Amino acid sequence: MRYAMAVDTRKCVGCSDCVVACQTENKVPIGFCRDWVVEVMDGTYPQLEMEIRSERCNHCENAPCVRCCPTGASHFVEGGIVMVEHSQCIGCGACIASCPYDARYPHPDGYVDKCTFCEHRIKNGLTPACTAVCPTKCLYFGDLDDPNSDVSVVLKKRKYKTLIPEAGTSPQLYFLI
Amino acid sequence: MVSRRDFIRISALGAGAIAVGAGAFKVVKALSSPEEVKKLVVDLRRTPTYCEVCFWKCAGWVYKTSEGKIWKIIGNDDDQHCNGRFCPRGTGGVGMYYDEDRLKTPLIRVEERGKQVFREATWDEALDLIAGKMKKLSADYGPETMALFTHGSGSTYFTTLLKAFGTANIAEPSYAQCRGPRDEAFMATFGEEAYSPEITDIRDTKCLVLIGSHIGENMHNGQVQEMSDAIDKGATIITVDPRFSTAAGKSKFWLPIKPSTDIALLLAWIHEIIYNEYYDRKYVEKYCMGFDQLKAYVSEFTPEWAYAITTIKPDLIRKTAKEMADASPAVIVHPGRHVTWYGDDTQRIRAVAILNALLGSWGRRGGFYRPSKFALPASAIPAFKAPAKSWQDLFPGKYPLASSPVSNALIDASVPENNPAYPIKGWFVNGTNLIFTIPNQANTLKAIQNLELLVVVDTMPMEITGWADVVLPECTYLERYDTLRAAPHRKPAIALRMPATEPLYDTKSDYTIARDLSKKLNLADYFPFEKQEEMLDAQLKKAGSSLEEMQRIGVKTFEREADDLYFSDNEDVEFSTDSGKIELFSAYFEGAGFDPIPKYTPHEEPTEGYYRLIYGRAPMHTFSRTANNPNLTDLMDENTVWINPMVAKEWGLKPDQYIWLKNQNDIISDFPIKVRVTERIRWDSVYMVHGFGHAEKKLKRCFGRGVSDTQLITNVLVDPIMGGTGMRSNFVTFVTEKTEEEAAL
Structure with missing residues (x-):
């Protein structure tokens, strides 16, 4: 099993619903977020292009955050999801520094927090909160080992890219272009 | 929480090692079947609501934590407005409840040591004061001296209250500050408005034309969802906007128009579509009137003519006209929503309506569908007495074709220097922050200085509350019942809002406020139910449901009476216009002294440095x-x-x-x-x-x-x-x- 997410940049309108749905679902304190939206502009008026991306932890196969964690708090679980065991995290911040995607933040309660692909929801057959709420249905989640999963199907159909592939982390967040 | 045992550590081994590691994954828990998931989701701690953060009114579920605190709001899968997906504002609706700056208790303006301040008051005191002043105003000037400015769900009750009191001066700024020109233009053309939610069949369209309409930034939920579906299906989007909007970023064609010149572009498109015979001839012959007059009128409005005005190249105007024609009738020239821009807005949207008529999109799949609305049985209340004076009497002859009261006319009538036929001396304001809603703030403040009573009902201390004589704190939508939502859509449906929790602080629902005030005004007959849930239950039973059922399902969708979402081939359609046809030429406008076909008028341009x-x-x-x-x-x-x-x-x-x-x-x-x-x-x-x-x-x-x-x-x-x-x-x-x-x- 290999969980992954695809983000359709052609449909995303950057509304940030993924952000607020994640914040309420996961009780992320106000002022912090586990996912965010990026807008990239190119060109000169009126020859313009824009890409909008909903971003979050890439749940890398080769995750520097897991490697550098001194206590083992950062770890993998089933499906390759990178998790943080709050009780084992000492808040040293090594993982924050190591992440090429800046996906982690220091939770005010003293540990480091980040996207979990809503592991508590997917265990119960639901999709992550961001995916479930997205009004444009631009987020596709599922198991790459299952050829019929939403994410497998859309990655077969469409061209995609990953972010900072040169970091060699083998990210599992795919951007449809 | 995942047990320590499930941790899998990998070092920097690269992808090959992952495959090995993957085999060692332990199954945390078998995934549940969809049925089990459904059961899991139908949680007793959830209650139905429909959203009040905007007018789209999506139906959803409010979830509470095991401690009984409001946790999250999730869309109702059965709701046509949201299809189970709330927008960011709806998802963030919890913040309306938790906002610690909320109005917490009734407030009355008093003078203390020469300075005006608010003092906290009981509901009884506040309502007594309002009722007393309203009675005095009625005795001094007649009941029409009271005006209501309202927005949102509370409108129903305060409208009932004020009508019972004897005034019809009831204005929603959503008319004259927003969608009014669109409604009038579509009424004049098709005999029908574009409704809310708009009846645009975006999900099945092949070409969506947006004129200054920024879907995706305006988060009109169902519409945003359908635009996304249309993108998936490969529909063409054409965006006309001086700004590269989000929608422009999704568009095949972006027309970066010079602001205020849209009518010129629309006329050039009409010209192209007529003179290239792109229009739907059969549709136009069967349903429209005034084609010859329109054709003669637009003969000079070539793309070259429009280029000089709009800065949009003739080639691009031609290409986009062809694109629309190729998609016809599955094409939508979107009517927009906030369309009060340049003062000739009704005419601009008339041009939009005419373009849709030529393309045959009204009543067609991928164009505009025919809405269906659930007819709610009304509760028996006494008939309202017709007021002696209407809002039109304030300034006779002004705004002759307005079908709803004009908020700015009521404000103007509150300034004595404007010589209204009778004075507006009392305002009741609910759910609208007039200081931010109405342009020309100085005029609004001048009107307020001339009032003898200003009552504001809101959840938040918005700017308008600072000018009130009495402030009444309403609870949020998460803490109250409201009238059933029965909006037009593809299928008729109803949705229930019920309280997820008791009102915080000393706040009350709008129904309760209106009902209690009605008692003090001797108008209690208009609110025959002590509790709103009793009214809802009676109403629902008449409609073949019950409060109990709606509390369980939140939304009930019915089938249409007939299979008539779109016009059938050759269907005879009687349009609600004077001629019974779609009016490309409006004798109705001409009769009232306005252009029967839209005219382009140049508008003022910025001077240097502006x-x-x-x-x-x-x-x-x-x-x-x-x-x-x-x-x-x-x-x-x-x-x-x-x-x-x-x-x-x-x-x-x-x-x-x-x-x-x-x-x-x-x-x-x-x-x-x-x-x-x-x-x-x-x-x-x-x-x-x-x-x-x-x-x-x-x-x-x-x-x-x-x-x-x-x-x-x-x-x-x-x-x-x-x-x-x-x-x-x-x-x-x-x-x-x-x-x-x-x-x-």
């Missing part, structure tokens, strides 16, 4: 009402002024620098605004999101954050047809430092 102020929406905010919502402020806590890089360079403006804006009437913004240097805006305009720059200190989170566009909109172009307030003819310049004199203002 830029046209364009405003719009951000997807995470609604009007000015969400600026203090903790969840939504977290997503966006101030607006920025978008400035083209060439202009920024000329002025030496740097990104993220704070500046003030000054308009053509030397009004300087109260607060500074952050500069966003971006290619996304034309060099002759600046852009900002509406709803920021709050000046009420009690709104602690948003006070002084950004600039209020409304403050800078002092030049108002009123639509003579229906009274709409055109707000896009204001020009601003940049002020990098305030002089002492300016700072003192």
